[in-house]
Amino acid sequence: MVFDELLILTLNENKKNKDWSKDALSLTTQLLSTHPDIINPEFYTIWNYRRNILINGIFPISSSEEINELLNNDLAMTTKALKVHPKVYWIWNHRRWCLEHIPESSNSSNTQEWRLSTWEKELFIVERMLDADSRNFLAWDYRRYILSSMPVRRSERAELAYTTKKIEANFSNFSAWHQRTKVLSSLWASGEVDRVSSLQKEFELVQNAMFTLPEDQSAWLYHRWLIGSGDDKSILEREIKVIQTLLDEQPDSKWCMDSMVTYKLMLLNNHLPRGTRESIDITNQCLTLLAQLEELDPMRCQRYRDIGGCKVDELSSLKPSLTR
């Protein structure tokens, strides 16, 4: 550790003195290879310093081929680092920086080839990281960055299939479902995939997750996204029925109850005129559910009371003959 402190002191001095030399570069290599991750402001500073050395000192005196090679070396260094520290932001950032600085070659077909192979390799690496931990949201975010930056884009259908694969491997994965929302939104917007039939299939997919493991939050969140603002009355009613079946089977499921309340309120607000028998019944159902939720989930009882409170007020504002 004493050695490293000396090293840091040296580096800080060099940085102040704008030392952009190769020696300075190798000092940063030394430090970063052994401690790429340490949560110490000094260290992302060292990454910054390294980038400055490259840009100001090394690149100006190197050929395109040499620059390409230097960047590939740095990528290799961060790959090694990521295997040990997969969730450190500044390692991922350095990768982005490397990719963005792939030089134009004097030979234009070279450029094309460098770019292609580098980006494909990036995708390969991020997929390995996601195989190791499919819930690493930094990796998912990086994946989106790669997919949007690649010179030859992969199809969105392919990406949809990738999320399917990850969800089938383990559906308790917020990031995979989240990615799916992004891809589907795009596919629906472009018309490449028919929204109505796709939505139907998505409901079926997520119901499998909900029924298999009702305590899994990620599935419920996806379901919520599918429902959206609840504009489609028949879908809303259908899904409420499905969740009711699950609730009957698993009466202690907090998520079932919570979702029922949310969707019934949507039904009320979007589709049912106030003061009708039906709307009063549904309001009362919600109140019952909210009371159960208060007991089941006392940590959030204020939230349930809050939701319920508005409804109680509404009910009492209606003509007495209609409220029981």
Next chain:
Amino acid sequence: MTDLDGNFDVIIFGTGLVESIVAAALSKAGVKVAHLDNNPYYGGNEASLNLDELASWADSRSTSSENPETVFGYLAAQRNKFFSISRSSLIPDHSRHYSISLAPSLIPSVGPLISSLIASGVSRYGGYRLLERVGIYSSGSGLQNVPGSKEDIFRSSLSLIEKRRLMRFLVFASGEFEGSKELQGYEQTAFPEFLKSKFSLTHEMMDAIVYALAFCSSDTDSTLFALTRLRSYLRSAGRYGASPFLVGHYGGLGEIAQGFCRVSAVNGGVYILDKKAKKITTPSSTSGDKFVVQLDDIPEPLTADVLVTAPDQIFESLHLPQVQDTPSSLLARCIAIIDKPIPFPPFLSSGDGSSEGETEWASTTGDEDADEPSLVPGAPSGAHVEAPPIDTSVIIFPPSSVNGGSSTKAAQAFITGAGTLSAPQGKYVVYLSVPILDDEDPEPLIEPYLGAILSLAYASEPLFKLTYAQRVSFPPSSTTDQSSISVSPAPPPHLAEISDFASSAAETLYFRIIDILKLRSPQAWTTESSGGASEGGDVFSELKVPMWPPLESSREDEGGEE
């Protein structure tokens, strides 16, 4: 050879899995071991044999017209254990490319055997494959996948409610169910009864749980017993992959037994195969209070303080309890070779999973093992990539699932091919077993199951077939009162239980032998470092030496086979 060469601490007869584990542990502890086997191969009743060897094995155990009195004791015991043998006369080509196990086994990823394999270093000698699929057969719906995990259930074709109920049961079964309200009063009830009353499971799901997840062979196993076993499997899932079970290469247990023998040899154990013990003398004052073993064709006798033997390896004259006297049950068994894989139905996935050429893009790289990515240019062409055939699987036939099969017992099929280096590319070894009664002939009882397997594989007939009956003796609860002779228990040929049973039995036997040796020569042991037992805070009590000393960081021997 000097006098010392023939003098050992322990002589072990039989290189089956139990004895081999004991030999390795003893040698590592510094005990001088001579390890013998009548057979010219390692593994005893758990051996891995090529096809020619299997044929000889079968032929020598088929009763002939020999005068029974002249039949050598081991062979007589073997003929009592394996009988009603019949086999195809023709042996397929490439016999040496087959590794067929006399005791096919699934090794739970968490359990005594895997722990012994890792702690002893034997795991480094061989390869293992994860079991790929478990299927269940019914005459109505044919072959169905058995969901054993959250992911399996998610992808399966069960109804939503069925998924909920099955998952709820699996969560219960993997947890601390002892003393739970669901189990109250049902501990000794038959397992299916418990499932029906407490978890509202359909008949199909109950069959899957009882026979294909808990590996019961009948519907009479008690709930507590079956649940405990099921839990150990559920807790093995996920360690190396989705399946709880590993399958060893080259016939599994035979190769593993050989690995333990190798560890023993490296640590000083002496190996003598293919020799019979002509005479064994019990300790007396003239022999220096040691056993004296005279082998055929070896002039120098071997001496030892302690003998260990597999039940059928040595003489009745030592007054060991006869295997014939202990209660036993029977299994009908079949080993067959087919040249087609068995297609399993795909796990369904809703939505876009397998339609319109999207599967090929599920990952950018086709080969998951590649270090380098393959360049993937352009858009999908719509070509549909087929999944490779399943190589290593289990298929369960519940009672009354096959015409002509048992109506009270479940049959188990275990299929494996080149993926476990058990057969050449394109060929598969099928192992079948079903419990039968004493007076039943195995062949007609096992035939319907083989027929079902053949029709599933769209194969007309097997390339090779061997059927026999195997007597399963319930092991004696403790060894003889002659404390210096130990009989190793024969591990029961239960697909998922044999491996851990063998390892636990070996551990018990090992500590027993250590105790006997310590009693006989206490001075030799007081200065022994306790084989690496660490001070304070470790699992073992002060008096108990851990069975496996810590592995050295460098490999103990070079040129490991892979």
